[in-house]
Amino acid sequence: MKRNLALFLCFSNLLVGLAVAEWNIKGLRIWKNNDGLDITLKNYCEAWRINVELHNIRNFEIVPEECTDYIGKYMSSTQYMVDSERTIQECIIYLSNSFTLTGDGKDGWIFDVDDTLLSNIPYFKNHRHGGEKLNITSFEAWVRESNGRALEHTLNLFNQIKRKGIKIFLISSRGEHLRDATTENLFKVGYSNWHGLILRSGDDNCKTVQQYKEEQRKLLMSKGYRIWGIVGSQWSSLLGLPSPKRTFKLPNSLYYDP
Template sequence: MGRNLGLLLGFCSLIVGVAVADWNILNQRIVENKNGMRITLKNYCEAWRINVELHNIRQFEVVPEECTEYIGKYMSSTQYRVDSEKALEECTIYLSNTFELTGDDKDAWIFDVDDTILSTVPYFKKHTHGGEKFNKTSYEEWVREGNAPALDHTMNLFNYIKGKGIKIFLVSSRGEHLRRATTDNLFKVGCTGWSGLLLRSNEDNGKTVQQYKAEQRKYLMSKGYRVWGMVGAQWTSLLGLPEAMRSFKLPNALYYIP
């Protein structure tokens, strides 16, 4: 018993040591704020990220230079996956407690694409984890490569909802000229069976993400669809009238697109 306990404690110490080492650089810089509180760089960057998720911080063009490493680590961490899976678990709880299939083919759910179905983390990894201003040209070149990986936790929800007989619509701010690349990428990662992929037309140029996404929801509702819920990684994808019956936000502090 004592030997097993010693081995267990040794193993736990090793795991903790690896985790601490991974974040150690963020704990080296200690500053004192105006209230006399001593905080580390990690404390500051975590507070910045949380306030992005709370929508207290908006309209930022770049991740603060001192936090790019932290954001990059977070978006590739177990914590990011746990945070995402918890948000999506709430979707399944909501559906299991609320939803009953009507049988008229008008029950619907909306998914965003970027950082909801497909991950842009590989792109932003090449661009200092959000530390550079968003460059539409280089981003679209990356999209055309069609190699964005799927977010498995979202795909699990996607397949669960599809299995319930709910119509799924993908609504993205990508332009119509990227339809082929987007469709091929979705098929490549196994995202099939959706009822529609809505992309920006020329008439949508100049509209904010919030305005454009709200108009797409209005369009679907005008066709008689009951939008039971939607999932997105940007507040601007979720806000605006008309709203879905429930909206679920995935974590993402890499960028903010108004």
């Protein structure tokens, strides 16, 4: 609880002049800032979520205790689906209006896997919606069950890109030892005919997710591929060089993958 209070106090600097600096958010439903603005727990948690999406809040290990219920409800809500679908609509607009394919077999697109193609929301629902520090052993046991649901809006985009003749590469921070389970899950929910599924080898374990994915993009581009876009739910899937023509981020404030 002390850690979560400290997180809130740091975050409060982003709000305009809180009148009181020390308090327990669980025990206070509404408070006022110096401008007389009423701030609720819902306001605070939504501001926390938005700043995660904006990449202002980074490297958090858990969702603040005060906001786990709020984040869980959002990730299971119609609003989450609408937000995600809007991201996919922007991809479709870009695909339709922004470029002409060369037809030389070197046009490429990258998808992340977790919470991009496959949803892990059922797993996190059983682990306090991100309120528990991620346990790799537990999470990999979930992955081995191959029960992740397809994100339907992303599946539709995946199939549209495939029909255009763009080669699809899946770059995931999952380990190579999870290849069979990942492939089984993807096939089971409707994904097929990707050009490459790239998973972490043992040599990649000492790298951050961003470093690993940067290296994989560089390798693809060194083979002549033009990466027209990336879709992912974590900033580490999108940042760094070499960069694609466009990046598209899906909402996800359940965890932070550095």
